[in-house]
Amino acid sequence: MKSGKEIFKSFFSDETLIEKLDIFYDLHKNAKINLTAIKYYDEFYIKHYLDSLYIFKTNKFSFDTLMDIGSGGGFPGIPIALLYPEKKVYLVESISKKINFLKEAIGVLKIKNVELINDRCENLKGINIDMITARGVASVNKILKWTKNVSRETKYYVLYKGEKVFDEIKEARPLIKKMGLEIKNVRVEEPFKRSYIILYRNIN
Numbered sequence: 001m002k003s004g005k006e007i008f009k010s011f012f013s014d015e016t017l018i019e020k021l022d023i024f025y026d027l028h029k030n031a032k033i034n035l036t037a038i039k040y041y042d043e044f045y046i047k048h049y050l051d052s053l054y055i056f057k058t059n060k061f062s063f064d065t066l067m068d069i070g071s072g073g074g075f076p077g078i079p080i081a082l083l084y085p086e087k088k089v090y091l092v093e094s095i096s097k098k099i100n101f102l103k104e105a106i107g108v109l110k111i112k113n114v115e116l117i118n119d120r121c122e123n124l125k126g127i128n129i130d131m132i133t134a135r136g137v138a139s140v141n142k143i144l145k146w147t148k149n150v151s152r153e154t155k156y157y158v159l160y161k162g163e164k165v166f167d168e169i170k171e172a173r174p175l176i177k178k179m180g181l182e183i184k185n186v187r188v189e190e191p192f193k194r195s196y197i198i199l200y201r202n203i204n
């Protein structure tokens with residue numbers, strides 16, 4: 001049977017990426033605050049790293065700036081920033097202790113393309129973001145409302161969801177329609193369970 005890391009490498013095999021993800025795992029393991037219930041190395045590779053990046057392997061997105069809302073311990077934002085060192089990635093997190101952990105991590109990992117924002121995303125304005133991600137933060141409707149001041153030019157939202165995805169889409173449908181967004185739902189059953197809701201502007 002393949003290990004979690006081997007499964008991850010069958011999707012993303014870049015050695016520099018893997019080296020940095022290993023270091024990020026160690027930082028999590030030694031963190032003084034509890035940032036994740038997932039403790040084991042191979043499980044980390046599947047449930048955090050592959051879960052964060054899978055959608056980028058299977059879908060093509062064209063973006064220069066990405067904002068990860070409610071990054072917590074850095075998911076999916078840190079793996080995305082490592083996969084795309086040429087893209088600007090904003091990690092927004094309202095809890096200072098979590099931001100301090102992320103600050104240490106980007107220093108140790110020598111990540112140059114990340115900007116940390118210690119605030120609630122509702123308070124942000126004055127930045128235009130091509131792509132917005134959020135995992136385990138709030139309903140689709142809330143994320144759309146909360147990010148309205150930074151999403152004037154947003155082409156894609158990728159929202160990492162669980163089982164309640166259809167109820168959330170139903171609730172958010174009027175706003176999705178008003179914003180002129182299309183919906184794509186990508187369901188993964190193996191090697192982890194996830195529904196990714198992709199909201200995008202149909203430019204044709």
Ligand SMILES: C[S@@+](CC[C@H](N)C(=O)[O-])C[C@H]1O[C@@H](n2cnc3c(N)ncnc32)[C@H](O)[C@@H]1O
Pocket residue numbers: 069070071072073074075076092093094095098119120121122134135136137146
């Ligand atoms: C359940 S955690 C998920 C963390 C990470 N995205 C993950 O999947 O591992 C939700 C995080 O969102 C943050 N959060 C909740 N509402 C927020 C808001 N309005 N603006 C910024 N961060 C927020 C919380 O502080 C928390 O760290």
